[in-house]
Structures are given as structure tokens and as C-alpha cells.
Amino acid sequence: MIIDPPKLPALALGCAVLGSGGGSDPYTDLLILRQAVDRHGPISLIDVENLSDDAFVLACSSIGASAVASERVMGADAGHRLIDAVAAARGTQVTCVVPTGIGSSGGLIPLAWALSCGLPVLDADCMGRSFPSMPQTLPNLAGISPDPLVISDERGPVVIARDVDADAAERLALGVAQALGGAISCADFGLTRHQVPAATVSGSISRALRVGEAILAEERTPCNALASALAGTVLARAKVAEVGRHTQHDRSRGWVHLEGVGDDEGRLLRLEIQNDYLVALEDGRVLATVPDLISVVDERTANPIATEALGYGQRVAVITSPCAAEAWITQSGLELVGPRAFGYDLDYVATGSIS
């Protein structure tokens, strides 16, 4: 499958939906990808089945605060530097790139990097959405370590950390990001052909594209079109009544109260939010939890609303859809990405299990 320039806006929109409220407006990221496509040609997506036996797939991401990344825009050779550094550190050529997390800019930047190196992109990702940290990845769940972790920066430094597990890698990456100016390129995991099935969710990029296309199709009921593209349901249509935020342990935490409108008039919902939408509650009942996808979108256009862009009075639809990776819905999976991993004393509730 080929992704050409006309499809890029839909891809960016789909990635924003799969970001589940994390990340901000990917304006600059979309420009970066558009420029890479203009220069190097369209993106070629390959399926897991079409990987050769000696394939070596690099899962990568850019790390940094969005306010910093939109100012300190990356260099054209960021991907080249990272991928060359990985090859040198591992003694193996990278043959294919996969985004670590499909959400928001995470689903766009690795594609630009692949293009700049003439590499194809595996139609998959390592989270099935996006989570905020490196331990919350399927490779980590599958026992694959990020060893050696490779971090690079267009100005020169390459940081290689050996014998690190995902927890150490996460702390290192944040520390290095801060030391180097707040935005870095990170090689998270190297995957062999036989590791790919357990370490990735197949079809994530084409899914993002379908999701974005559903929004842009201008259906009469775009929220329903989006829900059906996600194989999810519209939980409620509502107005944002109140947003609360505070910063705790370096991460913003908060909640949003929603008042139902139209057919949902009289309902009161509460969402727990950090970078992402994590839990949906109504009358003390848990309607949906992470790792299932909770999306908050503009009620009229179905455009996703990031947690940082939430504000009183917005007319929204809350859409929930099942987690894209069955591996997350296991005891060890939920320990990493279930509600308790985010500090909520709740059990995971499968979307749609309460009616």
C-alpha cells in the first residue's frame, strides 16, 4: 500500500484520534512528513507477511514537549542520523521502520525518517495507540529489551545505552532530552522478523488512515462514521461543564465533567485525564478504561480534541472503542497499561460490557 500526499491530512487526523487526547495539534509534524514525501516520494507500507526472514525492524519515536518541538523543529537528517547510529551500534542494517506509538506525532515522524533513508514502513505500531512511556509497549510486554537504546540529535551527540531495561531507558531518554534541548530522536526497539507478531499491532497505520478518512468524508453524522471506523460506540454527546487540572509527579492530571445534550440530556459523565483520556465514569459506574480507546471529538465535525485543548462549553462526543491489542487485556498487560498503572484504583472494564 502507498500513502501519497493527498492522504496525509487523513493520516494525521487518524493519528490524532488514536492518540486518545495525548499530544497537541500536529501542524508542524504534518509539514515535516509532507516535505519528506515531496522530496523522497510516497510512503510504502508493508504488511508483516511481506517482511523477509532477515528483516530488521526499528521501532522509533521523537521525544519532547510539543511546545519545544514546534519551535525547535527537527533537522532533515534527524532520521538518517538515528538509523545510521542504530546500524553502527548493532552491526545490522535497518530494513524497515515502525512507529513505536501510532498516536499523534508518534505516527507521523517515524514515517518521515523512513522516507529519508529510503526504507519502507511496517503497517503496525508497538502500542496500538499511544502511551506516555517506554515500558508501556508490546515489545516490553513480550520481554524484548530496548538494548541498546540509541538517542540522537541533529547537532551531533549520539547516546548509546547498553544493558538497559524499558524502565531505565525511559528515565534515560527523558534526562537526555532535557540535557540536549528538550527534543530528541529515539530508537526504542529493534525487532527481528519473528519478534514482530508479538511486539506489534498489525495494521495500525492503515487503520489511522481509515479513521481520518471517516472524519473527512463529511458524512451527515461524522461522529457515527468515526465510531464505526473505530469499531466503537458513541458513549454520549455532551457539553464540557468543568475541567480540573493539577500537576503531580511531573505529569498533568485532571478530570472533565460532561453534561449530556440532545438525546443524552440529563446524563453526567466524568473522564479522568492525564496526557490521555483514561477512564470514563457515569453515576459511579465505570463505562470504559484504558487500554481501550476513549476519544473526545467535536460533536459537529468529529475532529479530535486533545486533553490540553479541553475547555468549558465545548460540544463533544465521547467515543469508546476496544483496545487494538489483545495482549494488553491480560494480567501482565493490564499491569503495564490498565487503570492501576495510571494510579486509578479500578479494574479494567471492557468497552461495551455495560449496556
Place this chain on the structure above:
Amino acid sequence: MTLDLRLGVDLGMAETVGVVLNAQGQVVAKAGRPTTTSVTTGFEAALDDLLEDPFVAADHITQVMVGTTQVTDALVECRGLKRVAVIRLGAPLTTSVPPLFGWPHPLRSTVLGAAAVVRGGREFDGRPIASLDTDSVKRFVTAYGPDVDSFAVTGVFSPFSAEDELAVESLIHTTLGPVTTSLSHRVGGLGLIERENATVLNAALYGVLDGLAACLSGSLATRGIEAELYFTTNTGTLMESGSALGNPGHTIGSGPAAALRGAVHLTGLLDAFVVEVGAKATTLGALVNGYPRRATQGAEIGGVRANLPMPDLRSLEFGAHSFAQSRKGTAQSPNAAGSDGSAKTVAAAHDVLTQAIDEMKVSSDAVPVIALGVGGAFVPQSLPGIASVLHPEHHETARAIGSAMASVSGEAEEIALLEGDHRERALARASARARTNAIAAGGDPAAVQIVDHDETPLDYLAPAVRIRIKAIAPLWSR
């Protein structure tokens, strides 16, 4: 008691409105004339109407404040634009998106003379990304300088550390003499591409206001008015004619901003919603602490995303035409696009307005609404979520009055790590810079006030905040 008078003018699309205020801010005279193709004719007609008033003496008018759409028109029509040489300081970073990437075609080819991305720029904490490549800058300036009208210079994190942009400006002046140069830290805040776009637009618009400023000054001079000329900006404050010529982009969106400021003056309310009901369309804006609330999203101007400080506005698709007078000319009754005059149209417009105000609020508290414009009278007293509706006297001149309110502003941003006294120091630096900027804009140094202080936490940059400070000051009368 001073006899000083201030003249505020709105050169609107359809009408040219002028007001004269006394030193106490009271309306002494007002006049409106149709806007003419040459602009000056309408301006002079309104001016002559005002000067006929026995209380308006030409030699008492000391300041003239003008709001104009001329810059916006030039951009939309791609007319009278300069050719710009674009210099970005940020390599080896930033090269993934070249300057003017994604601009619509007629505008891009009209504006772009040449572009270069050279080594330079800063990190958020002021460290250099790379030391400024002055040799490349000199070569570029020498090679392309003769073929362009102006320069646009954008350095990474220049809103925090402007040194590299200033160094490039002086290199340009040393090499070519006094060529007009737009530096991004004077144009917009964080967001490199949007700020660069705004800076290039600004450089392309140099000169658009020169002709207007010269004509207006001429008209004033022949009538014996020797006054300082100011232009209204999109933050609702003023720029001296001199700096407006250097920052024309800041007049884009100034009309609604002036209306919001005018509403403050007419009602004394500092926090309210302002509804301007025009003939066919309605604009809704929010006042916070006496100034227009700023839009958080970058504005799209002429198909280009630019982070000029635009007011947060909502356009509603109804206007005075949606409300026609009933048989007796008293009650409101609808007449939208030849509809049968059912009460539905009015009710629908009320619903749209109610919901739009609700969506723009920051909490569920009922808010006061100030109604302006030809259809302002149609905004009813009782709408859900609205505490009261004010229909102030002189509301039809709100934009001209807002211009005449005569204050200037200065802004500054910083990013601070939350460790030690970094935050306090960054706060002090940003406050000092905002004050300096307000004074540089013509503000009275004795009366500068910090009016806005905003801190946003930054994720993934272990505990850090982005600090934004805004200062305002009344114009310093000389």
C-alpha cells in the same frame, strides 16, 4: 484642565466612522461617511463633519488613532506586496521544513525572493544551537540583497533570546544600508514555522501602510491638525505610525479588537462578551481584564498559518437582516432569506448566539453581554447563561472609540525549569521585558501595568513551565 482631544477613526469596509474624545474620554463629536475607494475621500468627509462641531478645534487634537483593513485587503488580493529574502537561524535543526513550505502559490511566488537556513538560533534556555554562521549570512545578503525589497529573519527561540536576530539585522544594515528588516521576535511568540510565516508576511506588507499614513497625515495637516498618528493593532492596543509601518501584520484583525476595547470604554465592564451584529454577519468576542481574549490557535491569513496575536472570535451566520421589523416596527420578527417570517428564525438566531457564548465561556457563571453594531438592538435581555445585555450609547462608533482609547502593550515569554529559583528569575525577566516592550511601543513608563500572567506546564520536559506576560500602558503624551 487640558483641552487635548483625541480623534479615533475606523476605516471600515463600508463605513468610515470618526469620534472625538476629550481628555476625560467623553465623546465630544461623532461622524460617519461611506468608505470610498480612495479611502482618503471618505476620511476627509468624516473629518470635516467632525470639525464643524463647535467643540472640536483642530489645534486641540493631539493624537489620531486609525483602524484599517488595508493590510488584510492587500494580502487577500495579493496586491502591493514586497519581495522578501528569508533567513532562518537554526541549522542543523529545522531543515525538515523549508521556509514558506505549503504557502499557496500566487502568494508564495509573489513574496519569496530567496531563502536560506543557516547555523544559529538558541535552545529554550538560551544556549546556542550552533554559533551564528555570519559568513553564510553575509554571502546570502550580498547575493540576494539587491533583488529584494525587505528581509525576514527568524531564529529558533528568539522570543526568549533575540541576540542572533539582532546580529543578522546589523549585518544586513552594514552590508546594504537601511533596508527594511522584520525580526521574528518582534512579530510573534513560540512556534517556529507559524512565527516565520508571520514575519515573512510582515516583511511582504512593508509599505502597504506607508501610502495610507502619508495620505492621512496630509489630510490632517491641511486642516491644521498637528497630531501623532497611531494605528490600531489586533490586541486592541496602538502602534505609533512609525512602528506600524514596520509591523503592518499587527493590524490584521484590528477591527474586532478595537470594537472590544470600545465596548470596555462605553460600559466600564472589563470582563464581558461582546456581540457585534452587522448587517449580514455577527462577530462574538470575549473581554478579559479589559482586553480582547487571544486566540490559542494560530490564525490562517491568506491561506498561511501565522501566529500573529489574533483576538479569539466567533463568526455567526446571522445578522441584522435575519431580524426584520414587524408590521408595527416594534417587535422583532424574522425575515431570513425570504422566509415566511415565522418566529423560528429569531429563535434559531438566539439559540446560535446562546450556544456560541456558552462555548466561549470559561465557566458556567452567567456573563454580561455588550451588544454593538446595526443589529445590536436585536440581542434580547434574557438568554440562558447571560446575566445582562447592555446596549450602550454611541455603540455604532465602538471601533473608532476603541482605537481612541490610547493604550499600548508589550509581551514576553520564557520557559523555566521548576528547580531552584529558575521560575522566579524567568518571571522577573519576562515581566521586565514585557514592560520594556510596552514603553518601547510608546507607553508611559510611570504607568506600565502587568495585566496578564499565564503559566502552562510542559510535559516531557521534566518539571518546566511556559510563562507568558503582558504589560499595558497608556500612551505617553509628549
